[in-house]
Amino acid sequence: MSTVSTVSTVSTMGLVDVAFWACALVAVAMGVLVFVVDSMARATYALAASFVATGGALLLMQQSYLGVVVVLMMVMEMAVMAVYMVMFMGMNPALMPMSMVHSHRAAIGVAVVTFVALGSGAVLVPWPERRGSPSPDVTEALGTAIMESHMLVMMVVGPVMVATIVVGVLLSSSRTRYDRMGDDLDQPALDPPALERREERR
């Protein structure tokens, strides 16, 4: 009986290891593809696939909540980012292939140095022995940490992010609510089709 359980533990450990390495390789390969492909959409979704593989690696570390949230947030973010990339780069879908790199040599140099520095740090640092044991419910432990000991960080980061988004939209928008609803905000809202007609009339 004990042999059977040992054998099954070893084989499942093996499977998890294989899956982890597969996720890691896919994550890196997709990350490289971001700079190899010649279309904004492909670059964006290669990055999304890289993040999905990272989420898979987190799931395999039994950080289920973090893993699934990485997939959720990153797919959402990349879907929106693709629109902004295309908007600012002015690329026609598929018809105009364009390079995804600039400052080629400098960028490669910085990337290699950073990768070696961080990678060697992760490999060479003497990691401490584990003290204590993980919480039985890591999701709950994460929630408790965010809502208790790290509450201040979250309360500062949240408003800063919202302010950034609102200011970003305001600065990039050519029309504000005053253009839309008049100086006293009491006119019916005037949106593009009607607005164009009005401007034609002028």
Add this chain to the structure above:
Amino acid sequence: MAEALEATTGAAGVLLLTFVLAWTASASYAVATGRSGGDAVLHAPREMARLLRQRRRDTISADRLLWRLAGWSLLPVAVLLVALVPLEDAALLTGSLGVVWANTLDILVWAFVWLVGWGANSVVGLVGGYRFLALALAYELPLMFALVAPALAAGSLDLAVVAGAQGSLWYAAWMPVAFVAYLLGVLGFSVLGPLAAPAGRESAEGVLAELSGPDALVVRAARYALLGAGAAVAVPLFLGGASGPWLPGAVWVLLKALLLTAALAWVAGRLPALRVHRLVEPLWTVLLPLVVLQDLVVGIVVVAGR
């Protein structure tokens, strides 16, 4: 061996259920848009036969990889959503994070619908893709906050626990705003009914415009499958899961899922597709604050009930 057999029958059951839900949604939607009963039921198989025989046509310089990958990925999303639904006490895909997984799956639809529009390299497809993302931001936030309410009340992100925590008073009854926001989100990620602008007729069916043959079949079927799957996930979230008199629990789950699918598809088919800017403003300025208030009410009830 017994486990493998159980998993295989479970997977086959989920595939079958997704198929039945999609067919129900399609028939009910067809009735709502004016077809007679028999014609509506046969609409899906007829379309299937027609599109399977249709020759595939391509556009110039289409991004075929992303276009096809995205189109064929929509149906698997619906199947995975159905696999999350606990039938009796466990789902095919069990886990303590079913609610978050359901949310993640519906986010994947963002990527796939936009890519179906983008990949075709056609103006109407691209217009549809952009419309979808604008709508997606507006329906997804109320949907996310709507998912918070049942999870908060049950104190768990596990769909089976959420279903079991409801007792005689279903969450749909005392969280109506969250329920409505969730169902609106389901229509959003299945691109049907009032939120069908990304595939709107006035833009030659937008994201669907250039699809043909089997590629068109899988995307069109996926819209109804996603509606059915979204309705099936609502059963453990809002409709008490397996609870009900006389019949076994699994039957109640199936019955509720089918009824909700038929009702939602019928209502969606009766409503006009609204233009994006007519929807985005009320979704952001009215529905989102209402859903947050709903969460507040649920939070107060939970704290007061301790």
